[in-house]
Amino acid sequence: MGKEGDRVQAAAASVAVIAASEGLDALLKLLQRGGYRTIGPKVRDGAVVLEDVSRADELPLGLIDDQQPGAYRLSQAKTPAYFDFTHGSQSWKRYLFPPKEKLWSAQKTNKGFEVQHDVDAPKYAFIGVRACELNAIAIQDKVFIEGDHVNTSYRERREKALIVALNCRRAGGTCFCASMNAGPKVERGYDLALTELTGKNGHSFLIEAGSEQGEKILAKLDARPATPADLKAAAKAVDQAAQSMGREMPKSARKILSKNLESAHWQDVAKRCLDCANCTLVCPTCFCNTTTDSTSLDGQNAERWRQWDSCFTLDFSYIHGGAIRREGSQRYRQWITHKLASWHEQFGVSGCVGCGRCITWCPVGIDITAEVRALAKGK
Amino acid sequence: MTSKTAVKRSPKTADDAQPDTRPDAPRDAPLDAMMPVPFRIVKRTQELADTFTIELTPASGRGGAFAFRPGQFNMLYAFGVGEVPISISGDPANPKKLIHTIRNVGAVTQAISNMKVGDEIGVRGPFGSAWPVEKAEGSDVLIITGGIGLAPLRPAIDHVLANRGKYGRFVILYGARSPADVLFMEQLTAWRGRLDTYVDVTVDHATRDWAGNVGVVTRLIERANFDAYHAKAFICGPELMMRFTIKELSSRGLKDEDIYVSMERNMKCAIGHCGHCQFGGKFVCKDGPVFPYSSVNALLKVRGL
Numbered sequence: 001m002g003k004e005g006d007r008v009q010a011a012a013a014s015v016a017v018i019a020a021s022e023g024l025d026a027l028l029k030l031l032q033r034g035g036y037r038t039i040g041p042k043v044r045d046g047a048v049v050l051e052d053v054s055r056a057d058e059l060p061l062g063l064i065d066d067q068q069p070g071a072y073r074l075s076q077a078k079t080p081a082y083f084d085f086t087h088g089s090q091s092w093k094r095y096l097f098p099p100k101e102k103l104w105s106a107q108k109t110n111k112g113f114e115v116q117h118d119v120d121a122p123k124y125a126f127i128g129v130r131a132c133e134l135n136a137i138a139i140q141d142k143v144f145i146e147g148d149h150v151n152t153s154y155r156e157r158r159e160k161a162l163i164v165a166l167n168c169r170r171a172g173g174t175c176f177c178a179s180m181n182a183g184p185k186v187e188r189g190y191d192l193a194l195t196e197l198t199g200k201n202g203h204s205f206l207i208e209a210g211s212e213q214g215e216k217i218l219a220k221l222d223a224r225p226a227t228p229a230d231l232k233a234a235a236k237a238v239d240q241a242a243q244s245m246g247r248e249m250p251k252s253a254r255k256i257l258s259k260n261l262e263s264a265h266w267q268d269v270a271k272r273c274l275d276c277a278n279c280t281l282v283c284p285t286c287f288c289n290t291t292t293d294s295t296s297l298d299g300q301n302a303e304r305w306r307q308w309d310s311c312f313t314l315d316f317s318y319i320h321g322g323a324i325r326r327e328g329s330q331r332y333r334q335w336i337t338h339k340l341a342s343w344h345e346q347f348g349v350s351g352c353v354g355c356g357r358c359i360t361w362c363p364v365g366i367d368i369t370a371e372v373r374a375l376a377k378g379k
Numbered sequence: 380m381t382s383k384t385a386v387k388r389s390p391k392t393a394d395d396a397q398p399d400t401r402p403d404a405p406r407d408a409p410l411d412a413m414m415p416v417p418f419r420i421v422k423r424t425q426e427l428a429d430t431f432t433i434e435l436t437p438a439s440g441r442g443g444a445f446a447f448r449p450g451q452f453n454m455l456y457a458f459g460v461g462e463v464p465i466s467i468s469g470d471p472a473n474p475k476k477l478i479h480t481i482r483n484v485g486a487v488t489q490a491i492s493n494m495k496v497g498d499e500i501g502v503r504g505p506f507g508s509a510w511p512v513e514k515a516e517g518s519d520v521l522i523i524t525g526g527i528g529l530a531p532l533r534p535a536i537d538h539v540l541a542n543r544g545k546y547g548r549f550v551i552l553y554g555a556r557s558p559a560d561v562l563f564m565e566q567l568t569a570w571r572g573r574l575d576t577y578v579d580v581t582v583d584h585a586t587r588d589w590a591g592n593v594g595v596v597t598r599l600i601e602r603a604n605f606d607a608y609h610a611k612a613f614i615c616g617p618e619l620m621m622r623f624t625i626k627e628l629s630s631r632g633l634k635d636e637d638i639y640v641s642m643e644r645n646m647k648c649a650i651g652h653c654g655h656c657q658f659g660g661k662f663v664c665k666d667g668p669v670f671p672y673s674s675v676n677a678l679l680k681v682r683g684l
């Protein structure tokens with residue numbers, strides 16, 4: 001393990017540089033000149049959101065977040081850094097797999113109708129993609145690209161996207177990526193990876209390339225080669241995040257859920273759960289969607305749209321005769337069991353990356369890790 | 380605020396191509412599995428008060444075979460209204476005729492029901508798993524179904540009858556609500572007239588002109604003659620009916636892996652992307668709809684899964 005780790009670090013070091021914090025602005029400009037739509041964190045309505053960013057000064061410099069079950073607050077940090085908040089409710093899912101998307105449009109003809117495929121695939125550059133998010137994207141790739149059928153618009157956006165990843169140096173109160181083996185260090189699947197460094201040597205970024213494209217961009221930045229001391233400082237920062245995880249998922253979550261389909265505990269959760277679907281919408285891997293059809297008033301044009309759906313709605317499982325999951329307890333069971341157990345059966349991985357969003361954004365503060373522990377106790 | 384560039388493409392654009400790996404892909408298979416292909420209704424038959432059959436041909440006019448395996452389904456699209464999963468009810472040996480038998484129970488099936496010969500309908504498919512008719516060769520075959528459930532089993536019945544010598548005893552047990560709800564009455568009567576096929580039909584509520592059985596379909600099992608240790612059973616019906624049927628078959632000695640069920644769940648995409656049809660870890664659309672009971676027995680015992 002140690003040897004392998006050394007090798008990875010040695011390889012990375014060959015394409016790692018240190019850029020002053022101002023280099024972030026240069027990077028954004030560089031990407032925009034390359035035709036990318038740069039998307040990154042911004043503050044809106046008291047929360048970090050992911051939107052178009054054109055300059056580094058639009059980023060939430062100096063803000064950190066306090067996340068607890070059902071609670072989220074931003075505050076000023078002692079040390080001004082660009083990325084010391086963890087993440088807001090939004091994930092990159094909303095760009096690769098938009099909440100609402102037109103699949104096709106159809107026009108009536110003399111004899112019948114013609115269907116036209118619609119693809120909306122901008123060239124995105126994502127700024128500040130954390131390890132949990134990278135893992136979430138890899139999971140959605142399995143769903144939409146790596147199966148028998150391909151979601152072609154997702155694939156097009158995914159293939160075009162450039163990823164500037166970010167190593168977290170601080171974990172939030174609801175974070176548990178370390179126990180899901182999904183962070184906080186970014187391992188693969190990025191073009192560039194940033195680690196923010198602050199301290200006596202000033203405010204700078206360690207930037208590592210993870211792809212050929214990343215190396216090309218790196219070469220154009222005003223930076224100096226990283227020293228072993230820089231790498232050590234960066235590793236220490238990430239380690240600090242790993243040590244400060246707010247929560248932990250039991251290792252045997254899959255087994256616990258598979259064994260407890262008939263647990264009395266489901267009634268207990270159902271008493272608290274509002275069936276609001278927040279957890280599924282903020283989850284970076286939840287992929288369930290529905291299609292809606294519409295026509296123009298004259299009946300000549302029809303469209304089909306795909307939009308996010310949630311297993312917490314009654315309609316979700318509707319077949320003639322009524323919904324399959326009529327009780328809230330059955331719907332919560334579906335969500336958590338799918339996420340942590342049956343996902344393995346379907347895609348060979350857990351559907352959870354430990355980002356903790358479902359805990360923070362649950363209006364009644366239901367904690368996925370606590371529910372698994374309660375089920376294990378057979379409550 | 381967000382400047383989006385819409386790239387419109389014809390479904391035939393090469394760089395949008397998604398290889399269609401199905402060995403029996405129809406000639407007009409679209410490049411994206413979510414794109415419906417227009418088909419024209421060439422024949423419409425009213426089967427029952429609420430059930431009808433339509434025969435389709437590609438609207439492109441190029442004809443061609445729509446190859447499918449018994450038990451597979453298509454997503455049928457009514458222009459501007461929506462899409463529903465419907466099993467193919469035609470003869471797999473005659474793939475030039477794409478046939479669906481549909482019960483009118485919702486907005487989309489109502490819209491399709493209102494269509495006339497010459498109208499166009501969108502088709503995506505075929506999707507899903509099939510009745511294991513090859514695996515059943517050499518065994519007795521039991522078809523146990525109720526109501527509209529006979530439609531997805533008709534292709535399997537056609538296949539067994541067309542290859543009758545390859546199978547042992549052939550048993551078809553069918554239940555309907557009333558004599559007026561007996562689907563494919565003419566065919567059932569014809570199959571019943573064959574000396575190589577055992578057909579028994581029951582209704583929940585009889586009328587005065589009904590000479591047959593009254594009661595649930597599971598009651599027909601004990602009278603049927605088959606070798607439970609060398610038989611395959613294909614079941615399609617409401618989950619409750621399937622549970623009782625399986626119970627009866629198990630008590631006769633059929634093994635779980637010799638019993639096959641066709642599941643129904645909400646479906647929006649049919650390609651495992653929308654999540655609606657999940658049944659435990661299974662996607663009914665792509666892992667099913669036909670499952671060996673041995674792979675779903677634990678799941679079928681849990682309510683509201």
